[in-house]
Amino acid sequence: MAAAGTLxxxxxxxxxVALLLGALAFPAVFTLPFPRHxxxxxxxxxxxATAWNIIAGYCGQISLxxxxxxxxxxxxxxxxFRDLGLTPWAGMAGGVVIAVIVSQMIGYPVFRLRGHYxxxxxxxxxxxxxxxxxxxxxxxxxxxVFVPIKRPDSFVNFQFHQSKAFYYxxxxxxxLLALGVTRLIERSRRGYYFRAxxxxxxxxxxxxxxxxxxxxxxxxxxxxxxxxxxxxYAQYLLFIDPESVFPLSLSILICLxxxxxxxxxxxxxxxxxxxxxxxxxxxxxxLGGTGKALDLLIYGALIIVISVLQPGGLMALLSRARTAGxxx
Amino acid sequence: xxxxxxxxxxGLSLIFGLMEIVNFAHGEFxxxxxxxxxxxxxxxxIDPLVSLPLTALALGVLxxxxxxxxxxxxxxxxxxxxxxxxxxxxxxxxxxAQFAFGIDFRTVNDPLLAGRLALGPxxxxxxxxxxxxxxxxxxxxxxxxxxxSETGVALQATAQDRQAASLxxxxxxxxxxxxxxxxSACVGVAGALLAMFFYIFPDVGAPFALxxxxxxxxxxxxxxxxxxxxxxxVGLVEAFGGLLLTxxxxxxxxxxxxxxxxxxxxxxLFGRF
Numbered sequence: 001m002a003a004a005g006t007l008x009x010x011x012x013x014x015x016x017v018a019l020l021l022g023a024l025a026f027p028a029v030f031t032l033p034f035p036r037h038x039x040x041x042x043x044x045x046x047x048x049a050t051a052w053n054i055i056a057g058y059c060g061q062i063s064l065x066x067x068x069x070x071x072x073x074x075x076x077x078x079x080x081f082r083d084l085g086l087t088p089w090a091g092m093a094g095g096v097v098i099a100v101i102v103s104q105m106i107g108y109p110v111f112r113l114r115g116h117y118x119x120x121x122x123x124x125x126x127x128x129x130x131x132x133x134x135x136x137x138x139x140x141x142x143x144x145v146f147v148p149i150k151r152p153d154s155f156v157n158f159q160f161h162q163s164k165a166f167y168y169x170x171x172x173x174x175x176l177l178a179l180g181v182t183r184l185i186e187r188s189r190r191g192y193y194f195r196a197x198x199x200x201x202x203x204x205x206x207x208x209x210x211x212x213x214x215x216x217x218x219x220x221x222x223x224x225x226x227x228x229x230x231x232x233y234a235q236y237l238l239f240i241d242p243e244s245v246f247p248l249s250l251s252i253l254i255c256l257x258x259x260x261x262x263x264x265x266x267x268x269x270x271x272x273x274x275x276x277x278x279x280x281x282x283x284x285x286x287l288g289g290t291g292k293a294l295d296l297l298i299y300g301a302l303i304i305v306i307s308v309l310q311p312g313g314l315m316a317l318l319s320r321a322r323t324a325g326x327x328x
Numbered sequence: 329x330x331x332x333x334x335x336x337x338x339g340l341s342l343i344f345g346l347m348e349i350v351n352f353a354h355g356e357f358x359x360x361x362x363x364x365x366x367x368x369x370x371x372x373x374i375d376p377l378v379s380l381p382l383t384a385l386a387l388g389v390l391x392x393x394x395x396x397x398x399x400x401x402x403x404x405x406x407x408x409x410x411x412x413x414x415x416x417x418x419x420x421x422x423x424x425a426q427f428a429f430g431i432d433f434r435t436v437n438d439p440l441l442a443g444r445l446a447l448g449p450x451x452x453x454x455x456x457x458x459x460x461x462x463x464x465x466x467x468x469x470x471x472x473x474x475x476x477s478e479t480g481v482a483l484q485a486t487a488q489d490r491q492a493a494s495l496x497x498x499x500x501x502x503x504x505x506x507x508x509x510x511x512s513a514c515v516g517v518a519g520a521l522l523a524m525f526f527y528i529f530p531d532v533g534a535p536f537a538l539x540x541x542x543x544x545x546x547x548x549x550x551x552x553x554x555x556x557x558x559x560x561x562v563g564l565v566e567a568f569g570g571l572l573l574t575x576x577x578x579x580x581x582x583x584x585x586x587x588x589x590x591x592x593x594x595x596x597l598f599g600r601f
Contacts, residue, residue, distance in 0.1 A: 062408065109591045115407070116350050117590060120541050124583040127538065131580035252415060259412055296423035303416025307409040308401045 023172055027165040036164040040236070042270075042277045043171035044229055049257035049269035050178035051225035056255065057264035058182075058191060059218035060198025061111070065122035066254050068106070068129045069099040069223040071246040073230025075133070078145045078240055081157075088158035092231040096224045103223035104216055111215045114201075123248060130246040144241025147234060158235040167236055174232060175270065178225050182266055185221070194218055198264075226254075260306055262315025271314050331463035332518050334559025336536055337543035338470060339514035341555045344544065345487040346507040347403060352414040353394075355537025356421035357512055361387050361519020362528045363425060369436045369523075376436060376523040377458065384516035391512025395505045403504075418533075425530040433527040459521040466517045467556055470510070474552060483507060535579065539566075542586040561585070 026039060048066065056062050076098055077091025086094075110121045134142045150157045153166075160166040185191045193214045196204035205211050234240045261272025283298055340354050351357075364386045368379035376383070394417065402413045474480040485493040486503040494500045526532070539562055547558030565585050566578050 062411070109587075113590060116344075116348075117545055119411070120350075120545050121587060121590060123538070124542065124586050128580045128583045128587075131577055131583075135577060255408075256412065256415075259408055263408060296419055297427055300416045300418070300420030300423060304398060304413055304420065307405070307413040307416060308398060 027168050033164055036168055038278055038281050040164065040168055040171045041281060042273045043168075043175040044232060044236075045254070045257050045277055046270040046273035047171070047175040047178040048226055048229045048254045049261070049273055050175070050182055051222045051229070052254045053258045053263065053265075053269050054182060054185060054194075054225075055215075055218045055222040057258060057268070058185065058198065059194040059215060061215055061218070062119045062255070063122045063219070063222070064119050064248070064251050064255065065106070065126035065129075066222070066226050067246050067248065067250040068126050069103060069226035070230040070233070070250060071129070071133065071240075071242070072099045072102060073227030074234040074240045074245040075139065075145065075230075076227075077231040078147050078234045079139060082145060082148055087156050088231060088235050089156075092228055095227040095231050099223040099227035099230075100220045103219045107216045107219045108212075111212060111219075123251075126246070126248055126251055130242050130248075133242045133246055140241070142242060144239060144244070145234075147238040147240075149238060159238070167232075170232060174228060177228075179266065179270070181221060181225065186266060190214070190217070195264075256303060260303075260314060265315045268315040271318075275314065331460040331467065331556075331559065331563070332521055333536075333539055333543055333562050334556045335463045335467055335514050335518045335521075337540040337547070337555045337559055338467060338552055339511035339518075340540050341544045341547065341552055342470075342483075342514070343507055343511040345552070346483065347399075347504055349399065349403075349410045349414070350541070351511075352411060352537075353418035353421060354515065354540055355533025355535075356418045356425075357387060357390065357515045357533070358519045358522070358536050359425060359528075359530060359533035360390060360421060361516045362523045362526070362532060363429065364516070365520040365523035366434055366436060366528050376520045377462075380462075380517060380520040383520040384513040387516030387519070388509040388513040391508035391510075392505055394512075395508035399504075399508065400501075422530050422533070429530065431530060433529045435527055436523055453525065455525040459524060462521055463518065466514065470514065471553060473510075479506070483510075538579070539582060542582060546586055546589055 023039075027036060030036060048070065052063065052066050073092065073095035076095035077088045080086040080091040080094060081088050106122075106125055110118065110125065113121050133139070139145065147159075149161075150159055151161065153160045153162055155166075185194065193204070193209050196207070196209055197211050197214050201211050230245060233245065237244075257272040257276050258269040259272070260276055261270065262268030279302070280299060336354070336358060339357075340351060343349060343351055361383050364383045365376040365379055368374045368382060369376060372379075374382075398413050398417060399410075402409045474484060482493070482498045483503055483506065485496065486498060486500050486507075490500055493503070522536075543558045543562050544555060546562065547554035547556075562582055562585070565582050
């Protein structure tokens with residue numbers, strides 16, 4: 001039994017290293033664009049859900065307005081690139097700065113609200129921002145922004161037309177960054193503050209945690225990571241409009257990915273993305289063309305079944321299987 | 329429009345007050361109600377205004393089924409599970425409607441009431457006017473039921489304190505189910521009224537639902553009479569916001585109003601915390 005006890009963390013680590021190596025080798029094995037596209041989307045949504053997990057999973061503040069930060073990241077880099085010729089990498093940094101500033105401006109008043117009031121207030125903020133962007137003609141309004149296409153492929157321009165492999169590795173790096181930040185927070189004093197705020201605000205405040213400040217920090221980190229995802233998305237598709245980067249449905253999808261995997265756990269969001277993204281892309285490719293929304297029908301039914309049967313997400317299922325295994 | 333908003337929001341508010349669950353499929357319930365009214369007209373040539381009891385009944389059944397099929401099982405779960413169960417239902421209903429009826433916009437072509445009425449400088453569409461009056465009537469009926477009838481009082485007792493109510497011999501499970509039936513029936517009435525003059529398509533519920541959340545939160549969750557006032561306020565801000573700014577920004581004006589109010593009074597205008 002003692003041997004099994006020391007073996008388990010080793011095993012877990014070995015599995016993680018194997019997964020990482022597999023992820024690194026993936027583009028070498030699969031050269032077709034479609035499997036790579038699916039993996040890129042898994043990484044992107046995994047990273048976005050991980051970012052949401054920091055504010056909602058660890059800090060307990062259910063934000064349904066993440067699309068605001070995503071859109072800011074996408075618009076900032078695209079506009080700087082189109083109008084000033086600035087490399088999207090600098091645009092990404094600019095997007096992060098703006099998203100963090102906006103997150104603090106939103107968070108300062110809205111964090112006074114709790115529970116459903118907070119969740120609905122974040123929806124309201126998201127809707128206001130989208131309406132403003134749609135009506136803001138200087139940045140394209142409802143027509144959106146075309147990111148100018150530059151040839152040949154270059155890292156500086158953040159454009160790769162020959163192969164998706166570059167996008168693949170950038171998305172992977174983004175995901176690893178998000179996971180690393182979460183890991184850091186989970187292990188640090190800050191992580192304990194966040195969880196204390198989630199469990200009981202009054203008790204946390206009584207113990208000397210500055211509740212308002214911790215919430216703002218969690219939102220800031222979450223916003224920064226989400227904005228980076230936005231820039232990546234803009235450079236990957238090379239076209240953005242308010243309907244694609246600011247919608248409520250995106251905010252909700254981000255939460256769903258995390259909820260499916262398991263809220264407040266490190267690996268939950270990526271697990272959720274690994275299940276939900278292929279399902280969504282797969283059903284869309286197979287059934288979406290019919291215009292009958294059959295893919296969404298399955299998706300909706302699945303969400304209900306999961307929330308009814310397993311509110312803890314897939315991670316809860318996994319850990320249950322694990323305890324059952326070690327009990328034997 | 330304010331009265332119709334209020335009626336939609338009242339259903340939401342009732343359900344929330346009872347069991348602290350926000351029904352994110354509320355807009356889709358409205359959409360279903362509009363389709364029911366539409367098909368009653370298409371197949372049997374019954375005007376939405378006449379088929380209104382039928383629509384309310386159909387939605388009541390839907391609410392009952394949803395409660396027993398889904399909500400009962402997540403009642404004790406975390407808030408996120410509740411949010412996503414109803415959100416999944418919303419996606420299911422919306423895509424189900426798209427699957428069954430297609431994405432075409434449909435309208436009731438020869439409504440019973442039509443034309444406009446000129447009241448001095450203001451002119452109002454007759455169907456809109458009938459809708460507001462009926463919605464107001466339904467609202468008053470709901471209020472009287474809640475405050476005067478024994479069942480209504482039992483509902484309120486359950487909303488105030490679940491355990492105490494069950495100690496008093498109130499079957500709280502039945503009250504929850506009843507709350508869903510009545511809340512959904514309210515939407516049924518509102519849907520039938522809207523079907524008289526509004527386009528009917530699978531996504532129609534979304535903007536109404538967003539306004540309903542704002543209305544409910546504005547009045548204070550679980551406070552049904554306050555919802556009426558908040559609904560009227562939302563209707564007015566929407567109309568004047570569209571007039572004074574640009575029509576495209578009218579929803580933004582409503583949401584800004586909501587943010588302004590809840591920041592000043594986090595529990596809504598008349599809410600208890």
